[in-house]
Amino acid sequence: MVQTRGFGVFAAVGVGLLLVTGCGHTPKKQARTAGQQVAAGRKAPRAAPPPPRQIDCDKVQCVALTFDDGPGPYTDRLLGTLRSGGARATFFMLGENVPSHGAVVRRMALEGHELANHSWSHPQLTSLSTARVQSEVQRTQQAISQASGGVRPTLMRPPYGATDKRVGQAVGMPLILWSVDTLDWRYRSASRDAKVGVSQPRRGGIVLFHDIHKPSVDSIPKVLDGLKRRGFTFVTVSELFRGKPLRAGQTYTEAVVPKPPAPPERPGSPAPGSPAPGSPTGPAPDSPAPGSPSVPAAEPPAPGAPGPGSPAPGSPAPGSPAPGSPAPGSPVPSAGQ
Numbered sequence: 001m002v003q004t005r006g007f008g009v010f011a012a013v014g015v016g017l018l019l020v021t022g023c024g025h026t027p028k029k030q031a032r033t034a035g036q037q038v039a040a041g042r043k044a045p046r047a048a049p050p051p052p053r054q055i056d057c058d059k060v061q062c063v064a065l066t067f068d069d070g071p072g073p074y075t076d077r078l079l080g081t082l083r084s085g086g087a088r089a090t091f092f093m094l095g096e097n098v099p100s101h102g103a104v105v106r107r108m109a110l111e112g113h114e115l116a117n118h119s120w121s122h123p124q125l126t127s128l129s130t131a132r133v134q135s136e137v138q139r140t141q142q143a144i145s146q147a148s149g150g151v152r153p154t155l156m157r158p159p160y161g162a163t164d165k166r167v168g169q170a171v172g173m174p175l176i177l178w179s180v181d182t183l184d185w186r187y188r189s190a191s192r193d194a195k196v197g198v199s200q201p202r203r204g205g206i207v208l209f210h211d212i213h214k215p216s217v218d219s220i221p222k223v224l225d226g227l228k229r230r231g232f233t234f235v236t237v238s239e240l241f242r243g244k245p246l247r248a249g250q251t252y253t254e255a256v257v258p259k260p261p262a263p264p265e266r267p268g269s270p271a272p273g274s275p276a277p278g279s280p281t282g283p284a285p286d287s288p289a290p291g292s293p294s295v296p297a298a299e300p301p302a303p304g305a306p307g308p309g310s311p312a313p314g315s316p317a318p319g320s321p322a323p324g325s326p327a328p329g330s331p332v333p334s335a336g337q
């Protein structure tokens with residue numbers, strides 16, 4: 001759940017004065033408050049994000065679409081697509097991209113999407129000191145809060161899915177991985193992204209896209225249509241886990257019904273019943289860490305920030321099929337397609 005400032009006040013004012021002013025976005029009292037803030041030299045909030053919806057994903061067939069590494073030049077268009085489709089999503093943003101896309105981040109918040117943390121500069125956190133991990137996370141928290149008008153993320157996705165117990169403790173938030181890696185960053189094909197995005201998700205799944213790639217954003221109208229036909233409801237990650245408390249430092253790949261989060265596992269052991277479908281590759285060689293319930297697929301490096309130790313696409317994960325081959329049931333085509 002995102003934490004917002006003053007939502008209750010603005011919501012009540014907005015409803016109460018809607019008829020008086022004829023405009024739900026600028027009720028008189030709120031405008032006066034905003035004016036006072038401007039006079040005080042602060043940026044005026046114009047509205048507050050809606051609260052998470054009360055959707056019971058134990059009864060409804062939910063899926064969480066997630067978009068990493070933005071915001072970027074295509075994110076605003078993606079927000080339009082999501083709004084048209086009545087879908088909410090989760091954005092795992094890089095702090096370094098936030099200040100230059102402040103309006104997009106604010107729109108994201110106001111339209112009910114979940115704002116989440118993906119580090120400042122996309123390093124492999126397991127290779128950093130604890131102090132630097134904390135800096136990567138906290139700088140991003142501050143940037144998102146500032147851009148959004150006070151929304152502080154409560155979820156974090158470590159770049160490449162690379163984490164361990166030390167990193168988890170340093171991050172201090174639940175670590176959200178994924179159950180479906182569309183590999184959109186590798187293939188850059190809207191038609192392929194749409195096929196994978198429609199066919200792979202299963203109930204409770206978390207689907208990984210990257211909104212910094214144009215084909216990925218281009219694919220989303222078809223993804224929404226196809227998943228709707230399959231009966232899915234689009235929820236944020238926090239909505240997906242509603243009623244299933246998430247623990248700081250623990251990793252999650254999907255909402256499993258109705259098992260509790262897995263206890264710490266032996267190194268390399270998979271989560272019970274959660275083999276992370278669609279994950280043919282693994283994170284860096286020195287990952288995954290003890291406590292990871294499953295092995296995520298590798299993410300691409302951020303543009304211009306590959307960094308030492310970045311996992312090579314196609315590197316095998318422990319227990320995965322032959323190098324480069326897709327996981328059982330995965331529609332991922334062979335390289336070059």
Ligand SMILES: [Zn+2]
Pocket residue numbers: 068069118122159160299300
């Ligand atoms: Zn990433």
